[in-house]
Amino acid sequence: xxxxxxxxxxxxxxxxxxxxxxxxxKGGARRRFEQWIEIDATLAQAVTRxxxxxxxxxxxxxxxxxxxxxxxxxxxxxxxxxxxxxxVQAAISGRLRDSLNFWRGLGLGASAVAMLLVFVLATRAPVxxxxxxxxxxxxxxxxxxxxxxxxxxxxxxxxxxxxxxxxAVTADKVLQLWALPKQGAPxxxxxxxxxxxxxxxMPGDVTPGxxxxxxxxxxxxxxxxxxxxxxGPILYKGALVQI
Numbered sequence: 492x493x494x495x496x497x498x499x500x501x502x503x504x505x506x507x508x509x510x511x512x513x514x515x516x517k518g519g520a521r522r523r524f525e526q527w528i529e530i531d532a533t534l535a536q537a538v539t540r541x542x543x544x545x546x547x548x549x550x551x552x553x554x555x556x557x558x559x560x561x562x563x564x565x566x567x568x569x570x571x572x573x574x575x576x577x578x579v580q581a582a583i584s585g586r587l588r589d590s591l592n593f594w595r596g597l598g599l600g601a602s603a604v605a606m607l608l609v610f611v612l613a614t615r616a617p618v619x620x621x622x623x624x625x626x627x628x629x630x631x632x633x634x635x636x637x638x639x640x641x642x643x644x645x646x647x648x649x650x651x652x653x654x655x656x657x658x659a660v661t662a663d664k665v666l667q668l669w670a671l672p673k674q675g676a677p678x679x680x681x682x683x684x685x686x687x688x689x690x691x692x693m694p695g696d697v698t699p700g701x702x703x704x705x706x707x708x709x710x711x712x713x714x715x716x717x718x719x720x721x722x723g724p725i726l727y728k729g730a731l732v733q734i
Contacts, residue, residue: 494527497534502703505730508537513627513734540635626698628705630729638727639683639707641668643693650680653688660685660709667714669721670697671704671728676719683707699733 497504510516511524528535625645629637642651652668660666666683668691681691696702706728708721715722 494531497527498531502730504534504537505541506699506703506732508534509541509627509629509730509732511538512541513732515734540631541629543637624734626731626733628729628731630705630707630727632727637729639666639668639729641705641729641731643697643731645693645698648693648695650691650693651688652681652683652691654683654686663712664723665710665712665714666726667708667710667721667723669706669708670694670702671706672702677706677721679715679718680705682714697731699731702731704728705731 497507507516507524511521516524528538624642626641626643628641628643630639630641631637637655640653640655643649644651650668654666666685668680668683669677670680671677678694678697680694680697681689683689706721706725708715708725709723710721711723
């Protein structure tokens, strides 16, 4: 891949910009991409757009309760048992002059525990009952603002679709989600709620490799009568990216 190819390929440009913002673009590829951002205004705009449109994903995050083994591991790494015994030993030995040093050390230990706990909670895998996000797409309209966020769980084969903008869908209309494959006709993935979230079944062959783009159309109530594609206007579209 080179910069010239990236300039000609909109889908690849959007995918790499999304991976860069998500942090999944690493190593030499990331450093090379950062160099291109400095000289390519279109690429820089794509990165800025993804930075703003991926923020709504935080709304889909749920709190995670770490298991007891996490805290036990923190205690072992920081030797907290020894720190707790220090004041007892100081009192028994009568060396009260060491107490100041102990409390200083305990303060440093507590700070280290706090920082380590934040790191563990941020990187810990989700609990079993929480969905595992495999793919994500932020669909936007002409104003480049994210209006629909799609997260895919490749294990459970489900799509969580959240309409985060004001779609202003009238009672006789409905939003419909489409997979746009590299080859073949668009495939309907289901109807959406005008506002809020819905869970849809995820076909096994819908992946970023086979289906680089998702789109949302405005259809008559009940959905598009054409099984091979939308009949109404396309309101939002966006790249499906692997996490």
